[in-house]
Amino acid sequence: MECKGEALCAEVIRISASDVGKCMRCGKCSASCPSYDEMEYHPHEFAYMVSSGDADALLESDSAYKCVSCLTCSERCPCGVAPSRLVEAFRIIKARERSNAAFAPERSVFDDGEIPGQALVSAFRKFSK
Amino acid sequence: MFVCHCGTNIAGTVDVEAVADAMKSESGVVYSATYQYMCSQSGQDIIKKAIRDYELGGIVVCSCSPRMHEATFRKAASSVGMNPYMVEIANIREQCSWVHKNREDATSKAITLARAAVAKLKLNFPLTPGESGVTKRALVIGGGIAGIQTALDIADAGYKVDIVEKSPTIGGKMAQLDKTFPTLDCAACILTPKMVDAAQNENIRIFSYSEVESVSGYVGNFTVTVKKKARYVKEDVCTGCGLCTEKCPRKKIPSEFNLGMDNRSAVYIPFAQAVPKVAVIDSEHCMMLKENKCGVCSKVCTAGAIDYTQKDEYIEEKYGAIVVATGYEPISLERFGEYARGMSPDVITSLEFERLTSAAGPTHGKLVRPSDKMKPNTVVFVQCVGSRCEPSLGKGKEYCSKICCMYTAKHAMLTKEKYPDAEVYVFYIDVRTPGKNFDEFYRRAAEEYGVKYIKGMVGKITPDGERLNVSASDLICRKKLEIKADLVVLAAAIEPSPTARALATKLASSMDTNGFFTEAHPKLRPVESPTAGVFLSGACQGPRDIPETVAQAGAAAAKVIGLLSKERLTANPCVAVCDEEMCSGCSVCGNVCPYGAITYVEKEFRVPGGRTKARRVASVNEAVCQGCGCCAVACMSGAMELKGFMSSQIMAEVDAICRTSR
Amino acid sequence: MVKVSYYPGCTLKNKAKELDKYAVRCAEILGVEMEEIENWQCCGGVFCDSSDEVATKLSAVRALACAARRKTPLVTVCTACHNVIKRTLHALRYDAVFSERVRNYLGDEAKGAENAEVYHYLELLRDVVGFETLKGKVVNELKGKRVAAYYGCLFLRPGSVMQTDDAEDPRIMESFIKSLGAEPVIYPMRNECCGAYTFFEEKEAALKKGAAVLKSAENFGADLIAAACPLCRYNLESSSKSLPGGAEKKLPVVYFTELLAEALGVKEARYGM
Incomplete structure (x- = not known):
C-alpha cells in the first residue's frame, strides 16, 4: 500500500499520536537538533509539513534516518508537539511498506571489535527500510 | 411573552414566530409577540405598551443571557409600574440558538425554555431592594504605577484613598525600569514625580511595608484590617x-x-x-x-x-470601594535549564537588563557583562521564554506576555545606542506590536539601529570559555546558527504577583486559570471584578504595558468615584431568606457563606400544647448577603431559600421542561 | 538486605561487563541484593516511539511482570534498557489501548506488569540506599578528581515519563560523584547526544557529536568522564580516539560503576587517588 498526501499525514498523526496542530512554528526543535546539518528536512518542517497535509517529500527524503532519537526536540518543544515521534512514524511507515525491510551495515564497522551489542540492535530498529 | 430575533443571532436558528405562536396557548399567557431587537428603544416600547394595555402582572422575554439585558428589561417594566422582579428571561440565544444547528430542535428547545420561564413567573412575587450607605473612602492594594495612578485620580475627585504596598516603598516594577517604549523616555523621570504627588496628596495615605490581613463587608461598606509590618x-x-x-x-x-x-x-x-x-x-x-x-x-x-x-501593627479601616493593583512578577526560569541561567551570570532576564542599563543601577548605567564587567560585543535577546507554552507541560505559561516584544526592541536599541558597533540579535517567534507607534518603534530597531531580527527560538545556550554559544535555527533561511555571544537576555514570561491568590480569597474575587483576576465582563466591564465594589487596575488582570495600565487605572478610578459619589446603594433583593419553622440552627449555612451574612439567634417558637420554646435559627443580614445561594444548597432541612429563586420556582421550571421534553 | 530484581540487558553480559559486575558487587556492600530475573530478553535497544507498536515492547513487559511477581523493584544499570522499560511501564499504565493489546498477546504472562516499580541503578542509590549512606561506606575517597558526569539522552528524556531529574539541569550523577569524594564538573553538553547508533551510517557526524561533549567537559576542567550507558561510552571513546593528540592527553571515559567500585574498595584504584 502506498500512502500519500493527506492519507500519509493522517497515518503519521495516528502512529505518532502527536498533536501537530499545536505547533506555533517557533523552531525550538530544529534549534535543538544535533543532526540539523545532516538533515534535508528539519524537525520543525516535519511538524509543519504533516500539519499542512503534504508530507510526501519527507517519505522520499532520508532525513528521518539522520535523526539520532535523542528526543531533545520533543523535550524542548513548548507546545508538546513531539517532533521526534513524527520522525519515528516516517521510519515505521517505510519499514512497514515492505515485508522484507532490512538493514545491512558495512562489514568494516565491526572491525574494532568494541561495538556494544545494543548499538546493533538499535540500528536494526532505526535503519530497517 | 416577548420573543426577540436578535437579528439573525436567534432567528437564524430558532423559528421565533413559532415560539411566539406556541406560547399564545400556554396557560397564563395573554399576549405574545416577536421583534427584531427587543432590547432596542422600539422593542422596549412594545413591552411597555403591552404591560399597560393588557395590565400584565409579569412578563417573559425570550432573548439573550440575563447577564446581558435582564437589567434593561427590568428597567423598562419598572418604568410603567411593574415590579422589576416580575420580569423573567428565557435565554434562547447562548443556551439555544448559538449552540444548536438544527432549526427544528432549536425551536422546540426555545419553546421548552419559554414554558419553563412562564412556569417560574407564575410563582414570582414582587421584591423590593433594600438600601445601604457608602463609606467615602477607597482602598488601593498595590503601590505600583497602576495603584499610584488610581489613587491619584480618586484623590483628585476629592475622596480619601489609602494605598497598601507590601514592600517598603511604592513605585513597583516601573521604578526598576530604565527607559520606556515607544518613546524611550526615562521611567524614573515620569514615575518619581507621581510617587511624590501621591505622598504629598492630603487625600492619600500610604501604608508601605503593609499587607491586607482581612476583608469583610460588602460594596460601599468594607471593613479591612491592614497589617503594618x-x-x-x-x-x-x-x-x-x-x-x-x-x-x-x-x-x-x-x-x-x-x-x-x-x-x-x-x-x-x-x-x-x-x-x-x-x-x-x-x-x-x-x-x-x-x-x-x-x-x-x-x-x-x-x-x-x-x-x-x-511590633507588627494592625489597623482597621472602613472603605466603600477596593481596587486591586497587585501587578506582576517575571516567572522563575528554573525549568529552562537549556538556557544555562544557573551556569553563567551572563545569561540575564530582561528585568535584570533594565537594572544594568539604568543610571541608578548596580553599574550606574554602564552596560557590561555581569561576569567580568567587560563591554559585550555580541548581545542576543531571546523572546517568549516561558510564554505561549502548552500548560500541561508545566514549564511555562499558555498566554502571550504581551510586553516582551516591545521592551526587547527597546533593549536592543539601548544596546545599540550605547555600543553602536555591537552585534545585536533578537530571536523571535512572532513580533507583536499592536499599540500606538509600536510597530514603528520595532521597525526603527531593525531599520535604523540595525538590530538583527531572526525568526526562530533558541534551542540551547552553552557556556564556552568566556562566551556563550547560542544554538538556534533561522527558520526563514533554513539554516542552523551558532552565535558566540557575550550577553544573553531572556524575555521571561510574566505572571500575577504571588500575593494575588490569597488576596482574591479574602476579597471573594475570582481568578482565571492563570491566576489573573477576572473582570466582570471582558468587553463591557473590564475594570470591575465580579464582586461588587472590587475593581481591577493594571497587570493583576492580565499582562499589560504602562500606557494601558495607566488608562485602566484611570478607568478603575472613575468607577470608584462613581460608586463613592452615591449616597445610598440599592441592594440586590434576591437574597437568602430563612424559613424559621424549618431551620434547625445547625450552622451549615453560616459555615458556607462567603460573605459572613448569616448569624444565629435564639427565638421563641410556639410548640404543641400552647407553650413556647426557645430555638436557635439562622438569620440573614440582607445588606451583606450577595445572593450567591450557597446556603440554600447546603441547607439540609430546606429552610434556606433564595428570593427570586425559591425551590418551588425552580421545581416549577423543571416540571415544565420535563412535561414538554420528548 | 533489600532485594531487587535485576535486568542486566545484552550489552552488560558481553561488551560492558564492568558495568554489570561492579554494580552487583557494590550493591551487596550497600545492602542490596540484585537477583537477576530469569529468562530475560533483549529490550530492543531503543523504545519504539509509536502508539501502535506492541510486539517490540513485549520483552520489557515480561521483565516488568517478572519483577511484579517477585514483588521487588526492577533495577537496570544500562540507561538504554532503563529507558525502554520505564517508557513501556508508562504506556502500560496510561495507554489503555496498548495495555489491552499487550494482554491479548501475553495473557497471564503480562499479569501485574503495570504494578512494577522501576529504578535505574543510580536512582536506587539515591532513593533506596541514599547518597549519605553511600558516602559512609566509601573506603577509598576519590579525592581531587574532577569528574564530569555524562547523562546523554535516554537517562533523562522524555522528562515527563522518565522523571529521573530535571531533564535540562540534572543533578543526580553529580550528587553521586560528590558522595564518592570526587568533585563533580557541571558542563553544558552533559545532556546532549553522543551520536547514538548513527555511526553505522553517519560516522563523521557521530564522531563530531561525541567530540563536542568531550570538548565541553574538558573546557570545564574535567579529568575524566563517567557514563552510564555502554553506547555513550563507546561513542565518546571513539570520538576521543579520532581527535588529534596522544593518549595521555585524552579524557578517560569510564562507567560510573567503576568509580563506585573503586570508592568502595572492590576494584583496584585506577582513576581515584
Missing part, C-alpha cells in the same frame, strides 16, 4: 538621611531592587527616590534583632528613629 524604624521620625545604611556592618545582602546584582545593608532604603524615604531593618539579617549584638544604626541615628522593639 514592623520596620523597626519610626516612619514619622526618620529623615531618610541614609547614615544608618552607610554604617550598618551587615552589607552583603542581595538587593531586591537591583535583583541581586549588588548588595544592600541590613538597614536599608530600597533606592534613592523611595517613597516614603524611610529606612527599614531587615529582621532576617540584622544582628541586633537576631542576636542582640550591634546596635550601630541606633547609635548613629541623630533623629532617634530606630526602634528595635517595634
Whole structure:
C-alpha cells in the first residue's frame, strides 16, 4: 500500500499520536537538533509539513534516518508537539511498506571489535527500510 | 411573552414566530409577540405598551443571557409600574440558538425554555431592594504605577484613598525600569514625580511595608484590617538621611531592587527616590534583632528613629470601594535549564537588563557583562521564554506576555545606542506590536539601529570559555546558527504577583486559570471584578504595558468615584431568606457563606400544647448577603431559600421542561 | 538486605561487563541484593516511539511482570534498557489501548506488569540506599578528581515519563560523584547526544557529536568522564580516539560503576587517588 498526501499525514498523526496542530512554528526543535546539518528536512518542517497535509517529500527524503532519537526536540518543544515521534512514524511507515525491510551495515564497522551489542540492535530498529 | 430575533443571532436558528405562536396557548399567557431587537428603544416600547394595555402582572422575554439585558428589561417594566422582579428571561440565544444547528430542535428547545420561564413567573412575587450607605473612602492594594495612578485620580475627585504596598516603598516594577517604549523616555523621570504627588496628596495615605490581613463587608461598606509590618524604624521620625545604611556592618545582602546584582545593608532604603524615604531593618539579617549584638544604626541615628522593639501593627479601616493593583512578577526560569541561567551570570532576564542599563543601577548605567564587567560585543535577546507554552507541560505559561516584544526592541536599541558597533540579535517567534507607534518603534530597531531580527527560538545556550554559544535555527533561511555571544537576555514570561491568590480569597474575587483576576465582563466591564465594589487596575488582570495600565487605572478610578459619589446603594433583593419553622440552627449555612451574612439567634417558637420554646435559627443580614445561594444548597432541612429563586420556582421550571421534553 | 530484581540487558553480559559486575558487587556492600530475573530478553535497544507498536515492547513487559511477581523493584544499570522499560511501564499504565493489546498477546504472562516499580541503578542509590549512606561506606575517597558526569539522552528524556531529574539541569550523577569524594564538573553538553547508533551510517557526524561533549567537559576542567550507558561510552571513546593528540592527553571515559567500585574498595584504584 502506498500512502500519500493527506492519507500519509493522517497515518503519521495516528502512529505518532502527536498533536501537530499545536505547533506555533517557533523552531525550538530544529534549534535543538544535533543532526540539523545532516538533515534535508528539519524537525520543525516535519511538524509543519504533516500539519499542512503534504508530507510526501519527507517519505522520499532520508532525513528521518539522520535523526539520532535523542528526543531533545520533543523535550524542548513548548507546545508538546513531539517532533521526534513524527520522525519515528516516517521510519515505521517505510519499514512497514515492505515485508522484507532490512538493514545491512558495512562489514568494516565491526572491525574494532568494541561495538556494544545494543548499538546493533538499535540500528536494526532505526535503519530497517 | 416577548420573543426577540436578535437579528439573525436567534432567528437564524430558532423559528421565533413559532415560539411566539406556541406560547399564545400556554396557560397564563395573554399576549405574545416577536421583534427584531427587543432590547432596542422600539422593542422596549412594545413591552411597555403591552404591560399597560393588557395590565400584565409579569412578563417573559425570550432573548439573550440575563447577564446581558435582564437589567434593561427590568428597567423598562419598572418604568410603567411593574415590579422589576416580575420580569423573567428565557435565554434562547447562548443556551439555544448559538449552540444548536438544527432549526427544528432549536425551536422546540426555545419553546421548552419559554414554558419553563412562564412556569417560574407564575410563582414570582414582587421584591423590593433594600438600601445601604457608602463609606467615602477607597482602598488601593498595590503601590505600583497602576495603584499610584488610581489613587491619584480618586484623590483628585476629592475622596480619601489609602494605598497598601507590601514592600517598603511604592513605585513597583516601573521604578526598576530604565527607559520606556515607544518613546524611550526615562521611567524614573515620569514615575518619581507621581510617587511624590501621591505622598504629598492630603487625600492619600500610604501604608508601605503593609499587607491586607482581612476583608469583610460588602460594596460601599468594607471593613479591612491592614497589617503594618514592623520596620523597626519610626516612619514619622526618620529623615531618610541614609547614615544608618552607610554604617550598618551587615552589607552583603542581595538587593531586591537591583535583583541581586549588588548588595544592600541590613538597614536599608530600597533606592534613592523611595517613597516614603524611610529606612527599614531587615529582621532576617540584622544582628541586633537576631542576636542582640550591634546596635550601630541606633547609635548613629541623630533623629532617634530606630526602634528595635517595634511590633507588627494592625489597623482597621472602613472603605466603600477596593481596587486591586497587585501587578506582576517575571516567572522563575528554573525549568529552562537549556538556557544555562544557573551556569553563567551572563545569561540575564530582561528585568535584570533594565537594572544594568539604568543610571541608578548596580553599574550606574554602564552596560557590561555581569561576569567580568567587560563591554559585550555580541548581545542576543531571546523572546517568549516561558510564554505561549502548552500548560500541561508545566514549564511555562499558555498566554502571550504581551510586553516582551516591545521592551526587547527597546533593549536592543539601548544596546545599540550605547555600543553602536555591537552585534545585536533578537530571536523571535512572532513580533507583536499592536499599540500606538509600536510597530514603528520595532521597525526603527531593525531599520535604523540595525538590530538583527531572526525568526526562530533558541534551542540551547552553552557556556564556552568566556562566551556563550547560542544554538538556534533561522527558520526563514533554513539554516542552523551558532552565535558566540557575550550577553544573553531572556524575555521571561510574566505572571500575577504571588500575593494575588490569597488576596482574591479574602476579597471573594475570582481568578482565571492563570491566576489573573477576572473582570466582570471582558468587553463591557473590564475594570470591575465580579464582586461588587472590587475593581481591577493594571497587570493583576492580565499582562499589560504602562500606557494601558495607566488608562485602566484611570478607568478603575472613575468607577470608584462613581460608586463613592452615591449616597445610598440599592441592594440586590434576591437574597437568602430563612424559613424559621424549618431551620434547625445547625450552622451549615453560616459555615458556607462567603460573605459572613448569616448569624444565629435564639427565638421563641410556639410548640404543641400552647407553650413556647426557645430555638436557635439562622438569620440573614440582607445588606451583606450577595445572593450567591450557597446556603440554600447546603441547607439540609430546606429552610434556606433564595428570593427570586425559591425551590418551588425552580421545581416549577423543571416540571415544565420535563412535561414538554420528548 | 533489600532485594531487587535485576535486568542486566545484552550489552552488560558481553561488551560492558564492568558495568554489570561492579554494580552487583557494590550493591551487596550497600545492602542490596540484585537477583537477576530469569529468562530475560533483549529490550530492543531503543523504545519504539509509536502508539501502535506492541510486539517490540513485549520483552520489557515480561521483565516488568517478572519483577511484579517477585514483588521487588526492577533495577537496570544500562540507561538504554532503563529507558525502554520505564517508557513501556508508562504506556502500560496510561495507554489503555496498548495495555489491552499487550494482554491479548501475553495473557497471564503480562499479569501485574503495570504494578512494577522501576529504578535505574543510580536512582536506587539515591532513593533506596541514599547518597549519605553511600558516602559512609566509601573506603577509598576519590579525592581531587574532577569528574564530569555524562547523562546523554535516554537517562533523562522524555522528562515527563522518565522523571529521573530535571531533564535540562540534572543533578543526580553529580550528587553521586560528590558522595564518592570526587568533585563533580557541571558542563553544558552533559545532556546532549553522543551520536547514538548513527555511526553505522553517519560516522563523521557521530564522531563530531561525541567530540563536542568531550570538548565541553574538558573546557570545564574535567579529568575524566563517567557514563552510564555502554553506547555513550563507546561513542565518546571513539570520538576521543579520532581527535588529534596522544593518549595521555585524552579524557578517560569510564562507567560510573567503576568509580563506585573503586570508592568502595572492590576494584583496584585506577582513576581515584
